Amino acid sequence: MFRRKLTALDYHNPDGFDSKDETQFRNCIVWLEDQKIRHYKIEDRGNLRNILSSEWPKAYQNYLQDVSCPFGVQERHEALDWLLGLSVRFDYGDNVEKYKQCEPRAASSNSDKAMDPLVNLDSALCLTGDSPDFKAGVMALSNILKIQRHDDYLVMLKAIRILIQERLSPEAITKASQKREGIPVSLDKHILGFDTGDATLNEAAQILRLLHVEELRELQTKINEAIVAVQAIIADPKTDHRLGKVGR
Template sequence: MSSLAMGFVPGQYETEFRNFIVWLEDQKIRHYKIEDRGSLRNIHNDEWPKAFEKYLKDVNCPFKIQERQETIDWLLGKTVFILAADKYKDSTPDSAKNTDNASKNAEPLINLDVNNPDFKAGVMALANLLQIQRHDDYLVMLKAIRILVQERLTQDAIGKANQSKEGLPVALEKHILGFDTGGKRFYFLYTV
């Protein structure tokens, strides 16, 4: 808001000007502690211009006391900045909100009701189908299912598995094992 719109003209309304400066400091800017505002509040004192000049220096105002319109505009701008900073100091930036959403989406199993009988039956059916070892915690089994699906059942993984010889039966007599089986032959079947 322009100082001209407020009706402040240099040399006029001295008491109103001083009261306005004190009000801004007391109510909005609050640069000084309450006990340190005495000389600025004493608007009828002949030393008030010195107190005001010190105040402008303390709040880093770039204008001199003779430049009242500019000083008022600058102090009002500082007030708006302070009010905006107070209003938004506890708000979360959009980028942080997106990070929170991404972390929630990265772990989609967090909000599942693991005590729901349908959930338990579904996890058990998937575990049996994919030959995943049973566990007392259904959420642990579901995580194992997810890992298996992500690692082994993507189109690329299936294509690689079809091209690979991994998972075929192995005859131990064709390989040097590094240990003696005592005449017995063992055959292992490794499946994916």
């Protein structure tokens, strides 16, 4: 998954790189700092370069914080991808002519994708695949809005867009802030079905029953909305509902 960026950075073995191999992973981090990012002064890179030390994870954690990476040590692949994107950005600044020679990605013939502005949101970056700033921004928004993470950041962005449109748009906020006028209800017309022996308790029980009925109606509305959403997904030609997941 990192081959394209490593190739763009002229890494010595982009095809054979295995991020799960601890030695390769640490060497790659050191190489990125030494050759591309250069955040530390040379004399301050000793702890990061000492990949055999048991203290290396701590040095790596400090490094991620120092370069303002939005991901931590536990988010191994996300952090590495972010560092690769940062490296490409710096490398682009140093070698603009090299990147000008890159061929743009082939445009998709899918008319649905052409109509969706999110699909080509990050297409201006040649060979990078995706922007670290874009990923960090989507991740930050998803955390604020409590949206579940997904491997595809565009899927997360679409979920954010839907939530904002339905809950946080000016129209949605205006509608939510409007006072709901209640309809007067005559309790005498609603039979309770049992008698507590106390007129006040009977009236309270009738009110509770009416409130419960209203809650059931709201629940049914949400169930209907969920059914409509599922039907829309199943109807999407990009979805293979037999596998229970969205195809890419």
